[in-house]
Amino acid sequence: MIPETLRKELSDHCAHYPSRQVGLIYVLQKLQEHYGGWLPDEAISQAAEIVGVPEVEVEGVATFYNWFFREPVGKTVIVCCDSVSCYLCGSEKIVEHLENRLGIRIGETTPDGRFTLLPVVCLGNCDRAPSIMVGDRLYERVTPAMIDEILANAEMLAEGKE
Amino acid sequence: MSELVKISIDGQEYQVPAGANLLQVCLDLGLMVPHFCYHEALGPAGSCRLCAAMVAPSAEKPAQLVMTCMTKVSEGMVVKIQDPYAKDFRRGVIEYLMLNHPHDCPVCDEGGECMLQDMTVLSEHIHRRSRFPKRTWRNQYLGPLIHHEMNRCITCYRCVRFYREYALGKDLGVFGSRDRVYFGRVKDGVLESEFAGNLVDVCPTGVFTNKRFREVYSRPWDLHTARAICVHCSIGCNLLPGGRHRTLRRIKPHPHKELNRFFICDRGRYGGEYVNLYPRQTRPTIAGTEVGFREAIHHAATQLRGIVEQHGTKAIVALGSSRASLETNAALNLLFKALGAEPQIVYYDSDEEYAAVRLAASLTTSRAITVPTLVEMEKCDFVLSIGGDLTGEAPMFDLSVRQAIRAGAAFFVISPRAGKLDEFARSVLRVRPDALAQAVEKILQALSNPAETIAPEIADIVQALRSAKKPLFLCSAIHGDVALIKATYDLAKAAHQENRPCFLAYYYPAANSVGVALANDSLEPTKALDLLRTGTAKAVIAVEHDLATFFGNLENAKGILEKCAFSMIVSSVDSIPPDMATVWLPASPHYLTSGKFVNYEGRVQHSEGLSLATPLTDGPADLLLSLIEDLGKSALLEQAQYSDIFAVAAEQNVELDELTAKDGGIFIRGQLRPTDLMRDSSPSLPKREMIRWDIIQTFGSEELSALAPPIAELAAPARIEMHPDDMAQQNIAEGDFVPVPDTPSMKLKVVPNPNLARGTFAVPRLPAHVASQVPVEVQA
Numbered sequence: 001m002i003p004e005t006l007r008k009e010l011s012d013h014c015a016h017y018p019s020r021q022v023g024l025i026y027v028l029q030k031l032q033e034h035y036g037g038w039l040p041d042e043a044i045s046q047a048a049e050i051v052g053v054p055e056v057e058v059e060g061v062a063t064f065y066n067w068f069f070r071e072p073v074g075k076t077v078i079v080c081c082d083s084v085s086c087y088l089c090g091s092e093k094i095v096e097h098l099e100n101r102l103g104i105r106i107g108e109t110t111p112d113g114r115f116t117l118l119p120v121v122c123l124g125n126c127d128r129a130p131s132i133m134v135g136d137r138l139y140e141r142v143t144p145a146m147i148d149e150i151l152a153n154a155e156m157l158a159e160g161k162e
Numbered sequence: 163m164s165e166l167v168k169i170s171i172d173g174q175e176y177q178v179p180a181g182a183n184l185l186q187v188c189l190d191l192g193l194m195v196p197h198f199c200y201h202e203a204l205g206p207a208g209s210c211r212l213c214a215a216m217v218a219p220s221a222e223k224p225a226q227l228v229m230t231c232m233t234k235v236s237e238g239m240v241v242k243i244q245d246p247y248a249k250d251f252r253r254g255v256i257e258y259l260m261l262n263h264p265h266d267c268p269v270c271d272e273g274g275e276c277m278l279q280d281m282t283v284l285s286e287h288i289h290r291r292s293r294f295p296k297r298t299w300r301n302q303y304l305g306p307l308i309h310h311e312m313n314r315c316i317t318c319y320r321c322v323r324f325y326r327e328y329a330l331g332k333d334l335g336v337f338g339s340r341d342r343v344y345f346g347r348v349k350d351g352v353l354e355s356e357f358a359g360n361l362v363d364v365c366p367t368g369v370f371t372n373k374r375f376r377e378v379y380s381r382p383w384d385l386h387t388a389r390a391i392c393v394h395c396s397i398g399c400n401l402l403p404g405g406r407h408r409t410l411r412r413i414k415p416h417p418h419k420e421l422n423r424f425f426i427c428d429r430g431r432y433g434g435e436y437v438n439l440y441p442r443q444t445r446p447t448i449a450g451t452e453v454g455f456r457e458a459i460h461h462a463a464t465q466l467r468g469i470v471e472q473h474g475t476k477a478i479v480a481l482g483s484s485r486a487s488l489e490t491n492a493a494l495n496l497l498f499k500a501l502g503a504e505p506q507i508v509y510y511d512s513d514e515e516y517a518a519v520r521l522a523a524s525l526t527t528s529r530a531i532t533v534p535t536l537v538e539m540e541k542c543d544f545v546l547s548i549g550g551d552l553t554g555e556a557p558m559f560d561l562s563v564r565q566a567i568r569a570g571a572a573f574f575v576i577s578p579r580a581g582k583l584d585e586f587a588r589s590v591l592r593v594r595p596d597a598l599a600q601a602v603e604k605i606l607q608a609l610s611n612p613a614e615t616i617a618p619e620i621a622d623i624v625q626a627l628r629s630a631k632k633p634l635f636l637c638s639a640i641h642g643d644v645a646l647i648k649a650t651y652d653l654a655k656a657a658h659q660e661n662r663p664c665f666l667a668y669y670y671p672a673a674n675s676v677g678v679a680l681a682n683d684s685l686e687p688t689k690a691l692d693l694l695r696t697g698t699a700k701a702v703i704a705v706e707h708d709l710a711t712f713f714g715n716l717e718n719a720k721g722i723l724e725k726c727a728f729s730m731i732v733s734s735v736d737s738i739p740p741d742m743a744t745v746w747l748p749a750s751p752h753y754l755t756s757g758k759f760v761n762y763e764g765r766v767q768h769s770e771g772l773s774l775a776t777p778l779t780d781g782p783a784d785l786l787l788s789l790i791e792d793l794g795k796s797a798l799l800e801q802a803q804y805s806d807i808f809a810v811a812a813e814q815n816v817e818l819d820e821l822t823a824k825d826g827g828i829f830i831r832g833q834l835r836p837t838d839l840m841r842d843s844s845p846s847l848p849k850r851e852m853i854r855w856d857i858i859q860t861f862g863s864e865e866l867s868a869l870a871p872p873i874a875e876l877a878a879p880a881r882i883e884m885h886p887d888d889m890a891q892q893n894i895a896e897g898d899f900v901p902v903p904d905t906p907s908m909k910l911k912v913v914p915n916p917n918l919a920r921g922t923f924a925v926p927r928l929p930a931h932v933a934s935q936v937p938v939e940v941q942a
Contacts, residue, residue, distance in 0.1 A: 044348065055348045056326075056335025063337040063344075121340055 002034055002046060010050050021053050024061055028068055037077075038069040066120050074109045074116040076154050079133045082119045085126035094130050095119075097144040101151060114155070167237040170221075172244050178235050185213050185230040188243065195230055195243055196252055196281040198259075198318040198366050203424045204328060206231035210318050211255045212281065216245040227251060249286070256285040259316045262296045262341070263367070270314070271375070272368030274382040278316060281366075297341060305352030306872040307359055307432055309373040316367060317343045324364045330564050330586070331355035345369065352876070356557050356582075356860045359431040363414065363424070374432060374872055375412040389416055389823035391759050391769035392430040393485055393752045394867045396670035397536070397558050398761025398827070399426050401434075403753045405772045409438045410753055418826060420535035421761075427557035428876075429860055433867025437751040440869060441736040444748050444777045450741030459785070462745045463792040465728045466501055469701045475504045479690050479699040482509045482681065483706035484519075484672035485866065486782060487757020487769070488808070488818075491678055493786035494705050495807045498683075500795035505683035506699070508690040511712050514642030515671065516686050521839045522639040522647045522668035523679030527764040527810075527832025531654060534634060534665040535763065540565035542665060544630030545573045546623065549598045549646050550638025551581035554858040556669035556762070559636055566634070572626040576601050578855045579883070579924050580917030589622050594919045595855045599645035606653045633657055634665040639675075640858060648840060669762050677760035680808040680832050687712070694722050701728040706749070706782055708865060710738050710930030715907070732782045735869065737931035747785050748778055752866070755781030758821065760830055766818060767827040809833040852888070854903040855919075856927040865929040880933075883915040883924040908933070 010030055014023035027050055031043040039062055047062075048055040062068045066079065080086075080095050095106055095117075102115050109116040125131040128140035134154045139146070165180045171193060178187045186202065188195045197213040200206050208229050218225035220238040227248060230241075242248065260282060267273050299312035322345060325334040333354045337344045347353070353361075361370035385404030390413075392399040399422040402414045413434045415426040446458035453461075469477050478498065482491045491509075498505035510516040525531050534542070539562040552560040560583060567573050567586045575584055576591040576598060584590050593601045608616040608624045616624065627633055635657075637650040647668065654666040670676060678684070691713075693699040702723065704712075709731070713719040720742055723729045729743040734751035749755075756771040771781070780788070790798060804819075805812040811831040821828060862868050862877025882900050889912065894900060899909040903923050910925070918924055 054332040054335070056333060056337075059348045060335045060337050064339045 001042075002031070006030065006034060007046075007050060014051055020051050021057070024051050024053065024058065025065075027051055028058070028062055032068060036072075037075070038072050066118075072109070075114050076135050077116045077118060078135075078154075079118045079120040079123075080106070081121070081123050081125075081129070081131050083122040083126075086130040089129040091130040093144060094132065094142050094147070097147050098132075101147060167235060167239075169235050169237075169239040169241060171241045180236070181234050183231065184215075184217070184233040184235050184239075184241065187235055188230060188241075193243060194284060196256070196285045197231060198277070198281065198316065199320060200231040201320055201323075201364065201424075204320065204323045204364075207319060207323065208232040210259070210316075212252055212259070212285070214248050214251050214255070216242040216248045252285045253287050256282050256287040257291070260287060260290065261292050261294075262313070263316060264296065264313050265290075266314075270368045271309070271371040271379060272314075276368065277366035278314075279367075299344060302346045303350040304347065304370075305358070306875045307373055307428055308353060308361060309371045309376055310346065311369055311371065312344060312346065314368045315343075315345060317345075318366055320364045320366065321345050321361050321370060324360060325355060325358070327568075328565075329355050329357045329360075329561060330568070331358070334358075334361075356427050356429070356553055357425060357561055359428040360415075360425045372412055372431075374435060378409065378411065380406045380411055385411060386772055386774065388753070388770035388772045389768075390753055390772075391673070391761075391767045392426070393673040393759070393769075394429045394433045394864045395556055395558075396673060396675050396762045397421065397556055398673065398759060398763075398765060398767050399430055399558060400767070401426065401430060403434060403772055405753075405774045408775050410434055410772065410774070413753075420537050420826070422558060423537065425558075425561060427561070427860065429557060429864060429867050429873065432872045433864065433870050434753050435871060435873075436735070436866050436869035437753050439871075440751060441734055441740075441748040441778075443736050443740045443746065446748060447740055447746040449744060455747070455780075455785075455788075458745050458747060459788050459792050462728075462730050462747070463789055465744065466497075466701060466703075466730075467793065469728055470501050470503045473700045475502065476506065476693075476698070477700040478503050478506065478703065479685070479693050479701070480505075480507045480703040481690075481705065481707035481709070481712060482507045482678055484509050484670075484675040484678045485752075486674060486706035487755075487759060488674065488677050488766070488804070489757045489783040490705060490781070490786070491674075491681060492802065492804070492807045493783045493790070494703070495681070495683060496798055496802055497703075497786050497790055500790040500793045500798055506685050506690065506693065507681065507683050508685040508687050508712075509678040509681065510687050512642055513686050513688050514644065516684070517644040517839070518639050518642045518647050519670055519675050520679045520684070520834070521644055521836060522637075522670065523676040523764075524832060524834040524836045524839055525647075525651055526668060526676060526762070527680060527760075527830050528834065528836060529831075530836050531651065531666040532658075532663050533667050533763045536562045538665065539563065539634055539636075539667070540569070542566050542630075542632045542634035543569075543571045544626055544633040545571050546627070546633070546635050547573070547575045547577065547581075547583065548602060548635060548637040548650055549577060549643060550636075550640060550669065551577060551579065551858060552636065552669075553582045554860045554863065555638055555640050556636075557860055559667070559669060563636070572630065574623050574626070578919040578922050579857065579915070584917070588626070589619055591619055592917070592919045594921050595641065595643070595853050596850075598643060599649040602646065602649040602653055606649070606656055609653070609656055627657055631662060632665070633662075635667070637666065637668050639668040640671045641856060651836075667762055673761070674759045676762065676764055677758070677766070677808070677830075680760075680810060680830070680834055682807060682809055694726070697725060700726060701730075702726050703730045703732070704743075705732045705786070706734065708735070708737055708930050709742075710934070711865070715905070715930065716934060732785050734782065735866065737865075737869075737929070749782040749785055750776065750778040750780055754778075755783070757781070757783065758818070761827075764830045764832065765827040766821060766830050768821045768823045768825070770823045852903065852921055852923055855922050855924045857883070857924050859926050862932065863927045863929075868929050868932050874932075877932075878926065880910050880926055880928060881913045882910045883913050883918055885918045885920050885922065886914040886916055888920055888922075889914055905933075 010027045014020040047058045123131045166177045167180045198210040213230045216225040217228045218240045301310040325331040362372045387404045390401045400416040400418040402416040445452040575587045658664040709719040710716045730745040731743040732747045734749045740746035803815045867873045902908045
C-alpha cells in the first residue's frame, strides 16, 4: 500500500499534462523510490490505477527502461556497457574484475544486499569507452585498476547516504 | 476510381493506382516481396526491415534501398525487388530474425502455413552462422483457445498491433526491450478480447496457435476444406472449416471483400466444434428403439399420411428453424404439400420475436433501408447502437464499430445494460427494456423539431447526428421489441437525406433469421401452442428446433409430445432425449452439409459442406426429401420453386438455384411488405415494476456454439443481475437466490450491477440444454 498523500501527489502530477499517461514515468520513479529501489507487482497495478492506463501498458514501460527494476536490487546498482565500442575497448575485463571484487556474477546481487551488477546495452558514451555507471554516476575509460577506487568510493557514498 | 500511374518492377511495366502502398501493389501483382510486420488490415509499421527493395523515383535518378511497405507509388518509379544488393540485405535481415528462432519446424503447429518459413526460404537464408545460445522464455496460459510459445517469436509486433490498436483490447502487451522483448499478459490468464483467436492468423509464426487444433493435430495440407457460412449469428461471416477423417479440426476465416475481410470472432472460430459431439444418438429410433433410416422414414411417412387422412389437413404443426438453411425449411414446407396438408410452420419461440424479426427482415429485404456491409460500417462517422449489446449479439459488428471509433466516429449507446463498447461511447442512455422505443422516439422528435427544448443527453446525439456525413444505426432485433424496430426505422428515415445516405442494420437471433422471416407459411408461436395444447393438432414435427426452448422447458415439451398421436424430431443436435419423440431422425450437422443462409443484409450465401467420414451423411433437408420420396411425391421436388415457399421475387429462382459458395452472395429481393407488418404491431405490454432483460453473451448464449467445449468453458456463470438501488429497495443482498422471472422453477444468485437500468432483472440467455444443467440452487 502507498500513503494517500503520495497517491494524491502522483495523481495531481498526471493532471498537469494534456494526456495523463505522460506522467507514467514520473509515477513509476516515485513508486520505485517508495518501495526501496524496485517495483513490486502491486506498484504496477497502483501506477495503472493512478495514471488510468491498462496494466500491460505500465508493465511495458517498467520493463523497457534499464533503471526500473521489477526485482529487488542492491543499495547500489552497477551497470556495465557490453555494446560494441565498450566491448572493443575491453569491457569484458572490466566485468570480470567487478565480478571478482564483488564475488558475484553479472546479473546478481551481493549477499549483503549492497551491490547489484547488471549489463546494459549502451550508455551513450562510446567515445570514452569502456563506460560503467555506479548508482547515478558515470565513469568513463574505466580500467581494472580504477575499479577498486570506484568501489571504495561507492561504499563510502552508500554509507554516507545511510 | 483513383488515378493510375505507370511504374516498372524488375523490368516489367505496370499500371497501378497512384499513391498506393508499394508493398501491397507488389503483393497484389503476385510479386512476392518478403515481409512480416506489414498486414493489409493493420497497415505498415516499417519495423521488420524485410520488405526492402531498390527504388528510384525515375529511370534517370539513382536507386536507393527503401522499405516498400513505407513507400507510396508514383509515376515513373523504378523498383527492383531482385536487385542483388536488396536480396543480400534481406538475407541479412532474416538471418538476424532467425537468430533466436528454434529449429522445431518438424513438430511446430504452424508448420505448413508458416509465414516465417516461407519468408526465410524466399529470402534465401539457408545456413545459421550464429553459435551463441538462443534466448528462451517461459510461456503463459492464455485461456482455452490460444497456445503460447514465446521462443518462436521474431518480434514483428503484429499481435499487439492487432490486439491493442485494431481490436482495442487491453490485456495483451509487449514487455522489455532489445533481445528480451516479450509479448503476453501481465499475468497468466484468459485473454479478454472476443477476437483473440485472430492472433493465430495474425502471428506470422507459431507463437500464438490454435489450442483446440493442436490437441488433435493435423498438417494443414491434410485437411479437407469447404467454403462455409458461420451459423452462430446473423452476420454470415465466410469461413474455411478444415476437417480430417471423422472430425472437424478447426475453422479459419475465409476473406469476403465486404464482410469479414480478415478476422472473425472467437464464437465463429471455436463454436463449430459441437459437430464432433452431436448428435450423440446417431441411429434413428422409433419410440426409443433403434432402427434403420429407411424404416424410420417409412414409418414417419405412413403415420403422417394416416393422421392427415383421419384428422384433416390442419392436424400437423411443425417447427422450422432460423438456424437451418433455406433448403431445410423449404423441404419442411414441401413435406406438408406432399402430405396434402396445410403448412402450419412456426419458426420462432415467441410472438414478440415473430413480430420483431419479421418487421426488421421485411424492411431489410424490401430495401426500405440502406443496410451497410461490415466494411461500410467501419467508415461511418456517427454510430448509434440501440437496444442490444453488439459484442454478444453480433460480435463482428463490434469489431467494425471499433474501427469506426478508431477513425474518430461519434459513438452513442442506448441500452438497458452496459456492454464492452460502452467505454468508447460519448454518452450512454441507460434505459429500461420497455422504454427503448420511447428513447428513440425522443431523438426523432428532437431531430424534427429543432425549436423544442430537449434533454442534454439527447441533444448530444442529435447534434452529432446532424453534423455527421455517414450516420449508422445498429438495432437489435433479438429481444423481440417490435416498437423499437419501428422507431429506429422512423429515425433512420428522418435522418436520411439525399446527399447523405443513412445506414441502418438490424441484427437477428440466428444465422438464417432473415431467410425464414420471408417464409410464406409462418405461424405465430402462440397459435401453434394453442393448436397443440387444445389437441387440435395431432402431430408435431420439429426440424433443427430445440423443443425445450420452444415449450419453455423439458417437462412442458414432454407433456405436449405425449399428448400428440405422432411426433418426429429431425435434428443435428440431440439436446433433448431423442426417445421423447415417436420418430427420431439424426441429421448431419452444419459445416458437414450444404445450404443457403440469408444474413442481416439480406444477402443469400451458399455454405458448402465438408465431406468427412462421419456416421451420418444426410442433412436435415436430405432426410425430409427422402420422406417426400417415400410418400411417392418426388414430382413435387422437381416443380418446387423458392418463390412458392418464400416471399421472394420469382425472377430470382434461377439465380438462387445456381448460387455457389464462390459468388460472395446475392441480395434477396423480399416481397414481404413492411407496411403490412407495421399495422398490427406494437402490442402494449402491461407496465411492470421489474422487467426481465436477456443478456446475450458472446460465449454461451448461442444454441449451437454453447455445445462446443471451449465456448462452454468461457461462458459466464448463470446469475441474476440487479441494480444495487433496486436490491436495497427490495431487501435483496448480494449472493441471495432469487427466482428467475418467467422461469420461477429456477433460482439464481443475485449479482449487483450498477451499469444496469433501474427496474431490470438481467439474466443470461441460455439455450434450454445448458439451462437444464445449471444447478438449481435454493437458498439454504
